[in-house]
Amino acid sequence: xxxxxxxxxxxxxxxxxxxxxxxxxxxxxxxxxxxxxxxxxxxxxxxxxxxxxxxxxxxxxxxxxxxxxxxxxxxxxxxxxxxxxxxxxxxxxxxxxxxxxxxxxxxxxxxxxxxxxxxxxxxxxxxxxxxxxxxxxxxxxxxxxxxxxxxxxxxxxxxxxxxxxxxxxxxxxxxxxxxxxxxxxxxxxxxxxxxxxxxxxxxxxxxxxxxxxxxxxxxxxxxxxxxxxxxxxxxxxxxxxxxxxxxxxxxxxxxxxxxxxxxxxxxxxxxxxxxxxxxxxxxxxxxxxxxxxxxxxxxxxxxxxx
Numbered sequence: 001x002x003x004x005x006x007x008x009x010x011x012x013x014x015x016x017x018x019x020x021x022x023x024x025x026x027x028x029x030x031x032x033x034x035x036x037x038x039x040x041x042x043x044x045x046x047x048x049x050x051x052x053x054x055x056x057x058x059x060x061x062x063x064x065x066x067x068x069x070x071x072x073x074x075x076x077x078x079x080x081x082x083x084x085x086x087x088x089x090x091x092x093x094x095x096x097x098x099x100x101x102x103x104x105x106x107x108x109x110x111x112x113x114x115x116x117x118x119x120x121x122x123x124x125x126x127x128x129x130x131x132x133x134x135x136x137x138x139x140x141x142x143x144x145x146x147x148x149x150x151x152x153x154x155x156x157x158x159x160x161x162x163x164x165x166x167x168x169x170x171x172x173x174x175x176x177x178x179x180x181x182x183x184x185x186x187x188x189x190x191x192x193x194x195x196x197x198x199x200x201x202x203x204x205x206x207x208x209x210x211x212x213x214x215x216x217x218x219x220x221x222x223x224x225x226x227x228x229x230x231x232x233x234x235x236x237x238x239x240x241x242x243x244x245x246x247x248x249x250x251x252x253x254x255x256x257x258x259x260x261x262x263x264x265x266x267x268x269x270x271x272x273x274x275x276x277x278x279x280x281x282x283x284x285x286x287x288x289x290x291x292x293x294x295x296x297x298x299x300x301x302x303x304x305x306x
Contacts, residue, residue, distance in 0.1 A: 039170065045061075067132040073140070
């Protein structure tokens, strides 16, 4: 990778800015969380220090402008080979996250005033989130300084045919002038535009959400009523936790109390808080299939199995 040099332009001449040691990954992580455009304008942060099912922490989890998930890992005190292996490990978990699970991550680890990932996505990228296939694929981005030639070869190998692994690395070079002013310069191993381009790899056949499966099988229909079972078990009146299916989109539920449309997961979280429901894991994505029931008291999982 070519070395980056930096000069300060004065009125009549230029002076080179000295390159300094990049030993401030905690500062860099904070900057990236606050302004991910340092990496790309096509990214938005979902969360930081996201705990995986394997009890490991992803530095930053982001989403790009076409709904793909981007794992961002800072080098810190690891070798580049270690951090590449770590990113691949995280990808084995990220690849199967559905929308409800991503929304839970967004609410637990994100720092946004929005409470719904779809609304956040639409606001950030000026697109209708209902037209987006969230996590249709994922990417990995290694962040550090002075990426060595061996790592460049590994990333080139993994990202080329026939493997087409969506992995890249970015160098952040750090400079400081005699006046104490600090500068960052970044350069990608592969073109930065690849962050927002549709992945070249074949689309994974990720299992569809149970709601999508029920709609496609015509086992949930517009006009049908559904109910939150844990609330009724706690003594809440049936009509207070009734919702009507008004479309087959992600946000498909309407209540008698509001004109707003909700997803199954979002309304479940709202009512869990409103009615102070006990023993309900409101951020557990799979809870949707067990906690929602139809007019006959059958939960969604049983309806799908019929």
